[in-house]
Amino acid sequence: MIRTHQAGTLRAEHAGQTVTLAGWVARRRDHGGVTFIDLRDGSGVVQIVFRSTEEAHALRNEFCVKVTGTVGARPEGNENPELPTGAIEVTVTDLEVLSEAAPLPFPIDEHVTVGEEARLRHRYLDLRRDTQARYIKLRSRANAIAREVLGEREFLEIETPTLTRSTPEGARDFLVPVRLQPGSWYALPQSPQLFKQLLMVAGMERYYQIARCYRDEDFRADRQPEFTQLDIEMSFVTQDDIIELGEAIVGALWKELAGYELQAPLPRITYHEAMDRYGSDKPDLRYSVELKDLTAYFAGTDFRVFQADYVGAVVMPGGAAQTRKELDGWQDWAKARGARGLAYVVLDAETGEARGPVAKNLSEAHLTGLADAVGAKPGDAVFFAAGARHASQELLGAARIEIAKRANLIDESAWAFCWIVDAPMFEKTDDGAWTAVHHPFTSPNEEWLDRFEEAPDKALAYAYDIVCNGNEIGGGSIRIHRGDVQRRVFTLLGITEAEAKDKFGFLLDAFQYGPPPHGGIAFGWDRVCMVIAGTDSIRDVIAFPKSGNGFDPLTGAPTPITGQQRKEAGVDAKPKEAVKA
RNA sequence: GCCGACGUAGCUCAGUGGUUAGAGCACCCGCCUGUCGAGCGGGUGGUCGAGGGUUCGAUUCCCUUCGCCGGCGCCA
Numbered sequence: 156m157i158r159t160h161q162a163g164t165l166r167a168e169h170a171g172q173t174v175t176l177a178g179w180v181a182r183r184r185d186h187g188g189v190t191f192i193d194l195r196d197g198s199g200v201v202q203i204v205f206r207s208t209e210e211a212h213a214l215r216n217e218f219c220v221k222v223t224g225t226v227g228a229r230p231e232g233n234e235n236p237e238l239p240t241g242a243i244e245v246t247v248t249d250l251e252v253l254s255e256a257a258p259l260p261f262p263i264d265e266h267v268t269v270g271e272e273a274r275l276r277h278r279y280l281d282l283r284r285d286t287q288a289r290y291i292k293l294r295s296r297a298n299a300i301a302r303e304v305l306g307e308r309e310f311l312e313i314e315t316p317t318l319t320r321s322t323p324e325g326a327r328d329f330l331v332p333v334r335l336q337p338g339s340w341y342a343l344p345q346s347p348q349l350f351k352q353l354l355m356v357a358g359m360e361r362y363y364q365i366a367r368c369y370r371d372e373d374f375r376a377d378r379q380p381e382f383t384q385l386d387i388e389m390s391f392v393t394q395d396d397i398i399e400l401g402e403a404i405v406g407a408l409w410k411e412l413a414g415y416e417l418q419a420p421l422p423r424i425t426y427h428e429a430m431d432r433y434g435s436d437k438p439d440l441r442y443s444v445e446l447k448d449l450t451a452y453f454a455g456t457d458f459r460v461f462q463a464d465y466v467g468a469v470v471m472p473g474g475a476a477q478t479r480k481e482l483d484g485w486q487d488w489a490k491a492r493g494a495r496g497l498a499y500v501v502l503d504a505e506t507g508e509a510r511g512p513v514a515k516n517l518s519e520a521h522l523t524g525l526a527d528a529v530g531a532k533p534g535d536a537v538f539f540a541a542g543a544r545h546a547s548q549e550l551l552g553a554a555r556i557e558i559a560k561r562a563n564l565i566d567e568s569a570w571a572f573c574w575i576v577d578a579p580m581f582e583k584t585d586d587g588a589w590t591a592v593h594h595p596f597t598s599p600n601e602e603w604l605d606r607f608e609e610a611p612d613k614a615l616a617y618a619y620d621i622v623c624n625g626n627e628i629g630g631g632s633i634r635i636h637r638g639d640v641q642r643r644v645f646t647l648l649g650i651t652e653a654e655a656k657d658k659f660g661f662l663l664d665a666f667q668y669g670p671p672p673h674g675g676i677a678f679g680w681d682r683v684c685m686v687i688a689g690t691d692s693i694r695d696v697i698a699f700p701k702s703g704n705g706f707d708p709l710t711g712a713p714t715p716i717t718g719q720q721r722k723e724a725g726v727d728a729k730p731k732e733a734v735k736a
Numbered sequence: 737g738c739c740g741a742c743g744u745a746g747c748u749c750a751g752u753g754g755u756u757a758g759a760g761c762a763c764c765c766g767c768c769u770g771u772c773g774a775g776c777g778g779g780u781g782g783u784c785g786a787g788g789g790u791u792c793g794a795u796u797c798c799c800u801u802c803g804c805c806g807g808c809g810c811c812a
Contacts, residue, residue, distance in 0.1 A: 182772075182773075182774095183774095184771045185771095186768060186769055186770070186771065187767070187769070188768070188770095189768095190769095190771090191770075191772065193772070202771085204770085206769085216762080233770055233771080235771095235772055237772080238772080241772085258746070258762065259747085259762070259763095260746055260747075260762095261746075261747045261762085262747065262748090262761070262773095264761090265773090267761075267773090269747060270747080271804080272803085272804060325810090325811070326811050345811095371811095373737095373811075375807085376805085376806070378811070487740095490739090491808070492807085492808065582812095591812070592812060594812060597812090630812085702803095702805090703803085703804065704803095706804095
């Protein structure tokens, strides 16, 4: 090594030692006769002092330098308690500029906010910033912790192909042309789902992988076209076994990275209960504000809008104090989400009288009983949604989150976990057919195994999601391992035998040879790291993330290809057999 | 695909239908021996995202377009 110590590790006990350091000029304070420089390396920052000012004068921000000097206690009164190294400084006797830095496109400074585009274009500079570097380091530790927990439990880390066949998730595939077979294409995996099931058939019993996955869908703050899953599958297990494992992993992560002791077992909430109480399948349990079903309460109302399959409400504590403009703002908020609006009633802070545009449509009895029915107090506002049950609950669920934000009900220091269990097997598509909510290999639970056809809309699966502070951080299921059940599911989904054989015949083939009962879970690893890091963008925990539209501001990818590449790749080749849509 | 916000110096932002578009930081030069987001003085730096329109005159108003961010749709 060309250095003897790491800058951030120097302490008072090093006083008197001669050390050689290497790092970057983080900041310079040039007083003419004496110059202070904050020297930064991967471990932190230490102040170095130049008495001979000539050479220090030429140094600029982010020059990469090597210095030799003597560690000494700082003069009385000049200590900096803000810095771990603040008790000492290194007086430089020898300086070598390892490389110079051009003027920076943006300051490497925690105090200055810089636009994301500039940061990503020069991500290698962005990552020199302490906060950003910490996110990346945290992720590395998260990987190590997961491997440790799984290794102890005798899981095998097994890689699966990234050039593969389209798997049955619902998203659009990224496709790769195949030079050796013009007209045929690989798909990049949306997850290693089928491969991990094949590994179970192969007797690998306990598999995991930190797997890159690809989905060609639009972006969000917590979605990238390529992302990472901690992907896990086990044989001979029940749902409880997977949940226990999930809690062990999450427990280890939060203990070591967030200093939080997980209270296992975590609460389990059924999917339907979550929708009824929180209007979400990933409820944020850091605050209460629950939905109230008022369908029965308003039965027989003259108000047309409330003559619906479902009428629900959510209370905003103190919401009556909102200005007319703020209350109108909720209407715009609801319309932006595709709703007609958000009916509301405010309860007078003094009298508790129910007022508002909707109040005049409601009977005296309904108005006077409302506060009790929804659990509201004088001074609160009550928001209503009426219509189709699921959509109305989702609107109220979104309102619940917005209420918590606006009324400052979120304890930012809290961790609230839960499992959402008993997810439905199927849901109706727009054209009236059934589709798998999870994926078509998800097992019905015991209760529905023999009769899910009787009421597909009510049938429940052995499927579970783990939720933290309103983020779905992982999810999985027990898989179908019986051929007859799998065939019945395909039949319900309208997948013919020929289609099934064509799409995933290799899996069905494998399942002819004594497949073990198995199940698994996948953690959205970027999201897990994001949540632990306490940031609100997945891009913070990805070393080189893409920006909107899949553009990489650093490399400029994607780029057009040359005619030669196009020809060789076989992009335009016609497949030998026509493929059905 | 839809909705909303934003786009002015390298960075973060202010500003205006009318003379030469500003500030802080960065950068360059100088001063300065105890700073720690050092300080002081001077200087360089602008296609006001792009195109079109209205106007005597547009960075400012209008339209289109591009980029970016957030959300909806989409993504089990």
